[in-house]
Amino acid sequence: MLRELKTFVRVARHGTFAGAGQQLGLSQSAVSAQMRVLEESLGVRLFDRSGRAAVLNAAGRHALPLAEQMIGLYGQMALPTAAADWQGELRIGAIATLQTGLLPEALPRFRRAAPRVDLKLVPGVSLGLLSQVDAGELDLALMIKPPFELPKELLEIPLAREPFVLITPLDVEGDDPLQLLAEQPFVRYDRASFGGRLVSRFLREQHLQVHDTLELDEVEAIARMVECGLGVSLLPKAGLWFKGERRVRIIELGELTFERQLIAVLRRAQRQPALDCLLECLGAKMAQNAGSTAPL
Incomplete structure (x- = not known):
């Protein structure tokens, strides 16, 4: 059933069976068959099918964050429990002032703690970075707190004011x-x-x-x-x-x-030791900067 859940998430994000199939290397009929299996297993319909579009209905919108959480939890079963043992890429988005200020100051400490992690830094404005985290294109966004509530599947961590x-x-x-x-x-x-x-x-x-x-x-x-x-x-x-x-x-x-207010945003289902380590390094550097800042 994990395969069907992954396909369901792709369909929900792309909006069509054909588009999800192209990303997954599956035919449209194969994607449609997987979604029928999932709906039959759950006993509910997940999409309002209209033309070529596959739009989530109320049950689908309820199921999507749960499916993402289940996929994330399954993936974490094979992950190392310490940042020093983590190997892979983290995609970090940050607004310009954090890219030229806090982030480079915190990265040397992170590099010592997680030497096998490769970082990909993505510039952007807060709204765009938030959308990229929501779409799964970024693992973490360092941004300005938005004037609205975040989707419940996203986790907001305060950094500084x-x-x-x-x-x-x-x-x-x-x-x-x-x-x-x-x-x-x-x-x-x-x-x-x-x-x-x-x-x-x-x-x-x-x-x-x-x-x-x-x-x-x-x-x-x-x-x-x-x-x-x-x-x-x-x-x-x-x-x-x-x-x-x-x-x-x-x-x-x-x-x-x-x-x-500066915040870090990540998907709840994707939290893991390397991200926690990076957040700890950012927090430690912010605390150090706050303690050493002289009045103007």
Whole structure:
């Protein structure tokens, strides 16, 4: 029955028997036969079959995360119990500030603890990384917490909170963040991103009408635009722009401070020692950084 469960997951993810068959090296009729066996065994229909599409019905949507969990548990029976014994590839997705900040700092410790693991690092924005974990294309995503609940088959692990600050070119005078935001050109953190949504909400709550001059989704690129005099911006204190040599003014928001929360996301059924080890290394480095961070 494990074979039928694996095929069921592929059909559910692809949406057609033919497409799932191409991925599995099976004919459409073979996939259809396996799904009939599974439905007969369970005593319920799992799909609303319409034309070429195979859409999960209520029973199918209920069965999908359970099938994934069963497949994951079966796979873990043959896995080593220690990260040092693990051999294989981990596909890790991360937002840009984590790729240039925390992740490279934590990886040497992970490499010592799990020397036989090969890492494939995938860049992306939080929403895209979340979709890739959900689709099984990534083992782990390091991202910004979304403004909505995650699917129940995904596990969310808190990592850290990063406060936003106002940054300005060096020649811009004044220390009132609200006045500067109202008067100066604004380089906006992409409002479609999770971090950018936090900025947009802050501006709405403060009843501020800013003068947008640019909109980008890369924090380091935004900091560079401000450094070159193109405007002011609201950015999290994270990544290379904050840790490296800074040629911008940084103004704390005080009682107006808002934060973005960093989380790790993985599929519950795919948790294993190498991933736990990586999360421990990230947590240890974050704790070390928090203890050594000096005030501005």
